[in-house]
Amino acid sequence: MEDGQEGKGPLIIIGGHEDKKDERLILKEVARHAGQGRLVIATVASHQPEGYFEAYKTAFAALGVTDLVELYVQERAEAQDMEKLRIFDGATGVFFSGGDQLRISSQLGDTPVERRVREIHASGGLVAGTSAGASAMSDTMLVKGKGQETHRIGDLHLAPGLGLVRDVIIDQHFAERGRIGRLLGAVAQNPRELGIGIDEDTAIILRGRRFEVIGSGGVYIVDGGGVTHSNIAEGAEEEALSIHDVRLHVLCHGDRFDLESRRPTLAGAQG
Amino acid sequence: MEDGQEGKGPLIIIGGHEDKKDERLILKEVARHAGQGRLVIATVASHQPEGYFEAYKTAFAALGVTDLVELYVQERAEAQDMEKLRIFDGATGVFFSGGDQLRISSQLGDTPVERRVREIHASGGLVAGTSAGASAMSDTMLVKGKGQETHRIGDLHLAPGLGLVRDVIIDQHFAERGRIGRLLGAVAQNPRELGIGIDEDTAIILRGRRFEVIGSGGVYIVDGGGVTHSNIAEGAEEEALSIHDVRLHVLCHGDRFDLESRRPTLAGAQG
Numbered sequence: 252m253e254d255g256q257e258g259k260g261p262l263i264i265i266g267g268h269e270d271k272k273d274e275r276l277i278l279k280e281v282a283r284h285a286g287q288g289r290l291v292i293a294t295v296a297s298h299q300p301e302g303y304f305e306a307y308k309t310a311f312a313a314l315g316v317t318d319l320v321e322l323y324v325q326e327r328a329e330a331q332d333m334e335k336l337r338i339f340d341g342a343t344g345v346f347f348s349g350g351d352q353l354r355i356s357s358q359l360g361d362t363p364v365e366r367r368v369r370e371i372h373a374s375g376g377l378v379a380g381t382s383a384g385a386s387a388m389s390d391t392m393l394v395k396g397k398g399q400e401t402h403r404i405g406d407l408h409l410a411p412g413l414g415l416v417r418d419v420i421i422d423q424h425f426a427e428r429g430r431i432g433r434l435l436g437a438v439a440q441n442p443r444e445l446g447i448g449i450d451e452d453t454a455i456i457l458r459g460r461r462f463e464v465i466g467s468g469g470v471y472i473v474d475g476g477g478v479t480h481s482n483i484a485e486g487a488e489e490e491a492l493s494i495h496d497v498r499l500h501v502l503c504h505g506d507r508f509d510l511e512s513r514r515p516t517l518a519g520a521q522g
Numbered sequence: 523m524e525d526g527q528e529g530k531g532p533l534i535i536i537g538g539h540e541d542k543k544d545e546r547l548i549l550k551e552v553a554r555h556a557g558q559g560r561l562v563i564a565t566v567a568s569h570q571p572e573g574y575f576e577a578y579k580t581a582f583a584a585l586g587v588t589d590l591v592e593l594y595v596q597e598r599a600e601a602q603d604m605e606k607l608r609i610f611d612g613a614t615g616v617f618f619s620g621g622d623q624l625r626i627s628s629q630l631g632d633t634p635v636e637r638r639v640r641e642i643h644a645s646g647g648l649v650a651g652t653s654a655g656a657s658a659m660s661d662t663m664l665v666k667g668k669g670q671e672t673h674r675i676g677d678l679h680l681a682p683g684l685g686l687v688r689d690v691i692i693d694q695h696f697a698e699r700g701r702i703g704r705l706l707g708a709v710a711q712n713p714r715e716l717g718i719g720i721d722e723d724t725a726i727i728l729r730g731r732r733f734e735v736i737g738s739g740g741v742y743i744v745d746g747g748g749v750t751h752s753n754i755a756e757g758a759e760e761e762a763l764s765i766h767d768v769r770l771h772v773l774c775h776g777d778r779f780d781l782e783s784r785r786p787t788l789a790g791a792q793g
Contacts, residue, residue: 399670401697401721401740401772426672429700432740435772450672450762469672469703469762473770480786482774491721491740491774495786499744501672501706503753503764515751515766 260284260376262415262457266423266449266468267349267382271310277454277466281346282314284377284456288343289318293368295358296350296383297323303348322364330362339367344377347384353394355387356412365413378415381454385423390414391444393422393437399429402436405488409437416457419510422448425471432492434473439483439494442475445513453504460510464502474498474513531555531647533686533728537694537720537739538620538653542581548725548737552617553585555648555727559614560589564639566629567621567654568594574619593635601633610638615648618655624665626658627683636684649686656694661685662715664693664708670700673707676759680708687728690781693719696742703763705744710754710765713746716784724775731781735773745769745784 261284269277282290292307294300304321311319322338322345324330339345345368347355359365372378378388386392392412396402409420422434425448434446449455450468464470474497481494500515502508507516532555540548553561563578565571575592582590593609593616595601610616616639618626630636643649649659657663663683667673680691693705696719705717720726721739735741745768752765771786773779778787 399698399700401774426700426703427670429670429697429702431700431702432697453762467762469764486774491724491738492772493740493774493777495771495773497770497772499768499770500766501763501768502766503672503757503762506764 258373258375259459260372260374260378262388263377263379263454264385264388264421264449264457265379265381265454266385266425266451268424268451269381269454269466270452271306275310275314277452278310279314280454280456280465281344281377281379282311282316285316285344289320289341290316290344290346291320291322291338291342293322293345293347293384295322295324296348296352296355296387298350298354307346307348324358324364327358327362330359330364333363336363336367339371342371342376344379345371347380347387349382349384352383352386352392352412353410355383356392356410360411372415382423385449386421387412388415389419389421390417391420393420393433396433396436398433400432402432402439402492403488404483404486404490404492406436408433409440418444420444420446422446424451426450426469431471435494435497436492438473438475439481439492442478445510446473448473462508462510464506465504467504470502472500472502472508476513529644529646530730531643531645531649533659534648534650534725535656535659535692535720535728536650536652536725537656537696537722539695539722540652540725540737541723542577546581546585548723549581550585551725551727551736552615552648552650553582553587556587556615560591560612561587561615561617562591562593562609562613564593564616564618564655566593566595567619567623567626567658569621569625578617578619595629595635598629598633601630601635604634607634607638610642613642613647615650616642618651618658620653620655623654623657623663623683624681626654627663627681631682643686653694656720657692658683659686660690660692661688662691664691664704667704667707669704671703673703673710673763674759675754675757675761675763677707679704680711689715691715691717693717695722697721697740702742705742706765706768707763709744709746710752710763713749716781717744719744733779733781735777736775738775741773743771743773743779747784
C-alpha cells in the first residue's frame with residue numbers, strides 16, 4: 252500500500268460482469284487484497300439475493316478464500332441490530348455485489364453495519380464493489396439515468412452514496428450501456444466531481460488518491476474542471492446538454508491515475 | 523451563406539432518424555437550402571431502395587418541395603452512364619439517404635455522377651446526407667465498428683469517403699448506438715481528423731468551415747489535437763484503447779463550431 256493515505260485500505264471498484272470463471276483477474280486482486288481474513292460478500296443491493304453469494308463462493312473458493320460469509324439485509328432494521336455485526340468478526344474485506352445502489356445507501360446509511368464497513372476500510376481493510384456496489388462508493392452516486400442518449404437537462408439522478416471516496420462520481424457497465432451521456436450530465440452539475448466510467452470486467456484499484464486500472468475494458472475519466480460553458484442551469488427540461496471543453500481520458504489495463512492532480516501516468520511510470 | 527467559402531454550397535449532415543412527420547425541423551432546413559430547384563434524393567446507400575424515396579416524397583411535399591426525383595444505382599456501371607446525369611437537370615440540392623456508406627463510395631466514387639454532385643456543391647448548391655449519407659461526406663469515413671464497447675486496437679474500420687468536407691470523421695446515430703468508443707478509436711489513429719458524432723434527429727449545417735447545430739439531440743466533438751498518449755500503434759489487437767487528454771465538446775441546438783479554430787461559439791454569439 253505504497254500509495255496509502257491515513258492508513259486506509261484499498262478500494263477495488265469494478266464496472267460489473269467481472270470474469271468469475273476463467274482467468275478471474277479482478278477477483279484474484281480482491282482475494283489478494285483481502286488476505287487471510289474473512290471476506291464479507293454484501294448482497295444488500297439485490298432485491299433477490301439468492302444466487303449471488305453462491306456464484307462468488309464458487310469463484311473465490313479456487314482463489315484460496317476460505318472464510319466467505321454473506322451479508323444480506325432485507326429490511327433496514329436488520330442493519331441497526333448489533334447482532335448483525337458478528338458477520339464482520341475477523342473480516343479483512345467487504346465486497347458489495349450488484350443490484351440497486353439505492354438499496355445499499357437506503358438500507359445501510361447511518362447504521363452500525365455501515366460504520367463497521369467504514370472501520371474496516373479505515374484500519375487498512377479492503378472494500379470492493381461491482382456494478383451497484385461500485386456506484387455506491389462515492390459521496391454522490393448516480394442512481395439511474397438512461398443509457399444511449401445525450402443527457403437531458405431535466406434529468407437529475409444523483410443520491411448520497413457511502414462516501415468512501417470523495418469528489419468523484421462513478422458509473423459502471425460504461426461503454427456497454429452507452430453511459431457517457433449521463434456521466435457528462437452529472438459532471439456538468441458540478442465539475443468538482445470527477446466522472447469515472449468503468450467498463451464491464453474492468454476495475455480500478457484505489458489506494459489513497461491514486462488508482463491503477465486492471466481488466467479487459469476501458470475506464471473513462473470525465474474532467475469538467477476546464478469547462479467553459481454548459482446549459483445545465485439554464486436549459487429547458489427536455490433540452491439536450493451542451494458542455495464545452497471537457498477533458499476526457501480513456502485508460503486501459505496498467506494505466507494509473509492521480510485523483511488529486513487529475514492526471515494519468517503511464518504503466519510502469521513513477522507516480 | 524455568410525460563412526461561405528469559395529462559393530461552395532452548404533452541407534447538411536444529419537445523424538439519422540430525422541423527424542419526417544411532425545415538426546420536421548431538419549427537413550425544413552433541407553427544403554429551405556435547396557430553394558426552388560430540383561431536389562435529388564440519392565438512395566444509393568440502400569441495398570433495397572424501395573420505400574425510402576416515398577417516405578421523403580411525403581415528408582417534403584408538405585414543405586413546398588415540388589420537384590423531387592430519386593437517384594438509385596443498382597450497379598456501378600449505371601453511375602458511369604452519362605444519360606443518368608439527366609436526373610440532375612435543374613437540381614439545386616442532393617440528399618443522400620441511409621443504408622451502407624460503403625455503397626455510396628464504391629458505387630459513385632470517381633464516376634460522372636459523383637462529379638456532378640461535387641459540381642452542384644461547388645456552385646453553391648446544397649448537399650445533405652443522413653445516417654450513411656452523413657458518414658460519406660468526409661475524406662475518411664467510418665464504415666463499421668461495434669457500438670457499446672471501448673475501442674479495441676485491432677479494429678480498423680475506415681474507408682475513403684466523398685471528401686466534401688476535409689479533416690473530419692463523422693459518425694451518426696451517435697448516443698443512441700453508444701459510438702463514442704469507435705469515434706475515439708478513429709481519432710486516435712490520426713488526431714488531425716476531428717471526430718464529429720451526431721445524434722439521431724440532429725444535424726449540423728456546415729457553410730465553409732463553420733457549422734451550426736439543429737435538432738433534438740447532441741453533437742459530440744472529439745478533438746485529439748492535445749492528446750499526450752495513446753496505445754493505438756503499440757497495443758495488442760484485442761487490447762482496449764488508452765488515450766489521454768482528449769478535448770470533448772457536446773453541442774446542442776443553436777450551438778456553433780469553427781472547424782479551423784476547433785472552437786465552439788455560443789448561440790447568438792458573433793463568429
